[in-house]
Amino acid sequence: MAFPLQTTVTAATTEMFVQAKTDIFLRAKPNQNADKMGTIQNHSKVTVLSSSDGWSYVQAGKSKGYVYTSALSKENPKAASTTVTGGLTPKEGLILTYEPSFLENKKETFYVEKEDEYTYLYNKKSPLYPHLSNFTYIETKKGLLMGVSSSDFIFVNVPYPLKQGTYTTDSSLMFEDQKVLVESTTKSITVKAGTFKNVVILRFPDGSREYFAKGIGIIKSTNKNGKIFTELVSVKEG
Template sequence: MIKKMIKLVLVGVLALGITATVNISAEAATHKVMWGKTELKAGQIGKVTILADTDLVKIGSNGSLSKVRTLKKGDEYRVYTYKGSNGGLYGLGASSFVQKSTKLKYETPSKSKLALLNKEVHGGITPKAGMKLTYSPSFTEPTKREFITKVENEFGANRTLLTIPGQEIGGYVYNEFTSDEGDSTITFGVNYTDWGLFNVQYPLIEGKQTKEIDYDGNDRIIYNINVISTTSTVTVKAGTFQNVVIFKTNAGYTYYLAPGVGIIKMIGSDGILDAELISFK
């Protein structure tokens, strides 16, 4: 666990001459919470994925079902209600239903997805285990660097290591833990050192402030920082990511973190692109 956090000096990035081209305010204007192919909305209880062509139906005055149209394989639809009649009917809105059957899969939203409806993030923005992440530039270097992720649990903290293939030391580490004061925190820094890029508290709520913790020697310093977005759709060289968390630290660095992937982009206080995810698998 990182015991103290100091500002990380990014060496050589200025010489790279790469400037950020993304308009943060434009990204933050995207407030959709995507769940697969559909947007999760208030009042929604689940969704159905059509596994084979099936009928969309309406209920007649005598309780009989009449076909409206055919729902195609691969499509997804929001579910707002459920009726136990006719073997089970999922309500898709506008008084239309689809019958429960093996031709479709019904799912309910996760707690993290529901929290996003309130634009809150309580976790889930670190990489999953066994991923290969390639960055260029790569935080402290203006060059391409590949990392392999490894997840550990140590003293109640979830540690996600970004290891460098063929090297026993080096790389970076995310820590998610609950402090003695009961605060839930996420940190990111250089592994095997006390250099930290950020140390911020959950929950991250769009348009509100959260606490960033820093240290000057043994003195603990707390800053209030802005959470720009928790629901943005952001495109980098590695692809397009939904529900991206964007926050700006007291030192002026802006971080973009995607669920299950972690940092996809980092912009310095001078507008220079300090890190970008260019591929992942």
């Protein structure tokens, strides 16, 4: 007697990494109210067994359960340094266009010039040009500052190093310091100008955020609700 051949179909699995603000919950079912089976450490590796409707069934160690698919990434966050000690200012010769711009809800294009620890952004259509830049970055081994040129109006003033997941002190306010969370140094962030890797995200006490890309500077600023009030829309070589 002949027996039919038995075939075994193995579901394709994928190695992914947790990329969230904190550790995430492993749940018994694909539901936000389902029982919690434990936690998975942020930036750790999991095996994705299947995904559907915004949830992924994963194996983490010996445990299996469900997590939000949006909390997973194919990029290994540990491949990038979680500590940043410099390089967050724009490179010499870049042409950066923002819309909205830093202070006005309009499109502005800036030309980047550098002099020692100073990086200047010039809007050639500004009445200040060429005698005075519009915005200035100052970066030393001690820290990073960015604000309006020749003024006390400062957007960011933080010391180095910036370590992912820790708090630092921002001194941009005139009369008081504020604790700022270094929310990430490893995430990829997409804006209209493109996708940038290993973006430094600073979250301020009021919930607003500043996003810095290496060699570019600020690529996005948002308020506590995530609304964009500064966005980089174009990067060109001068």
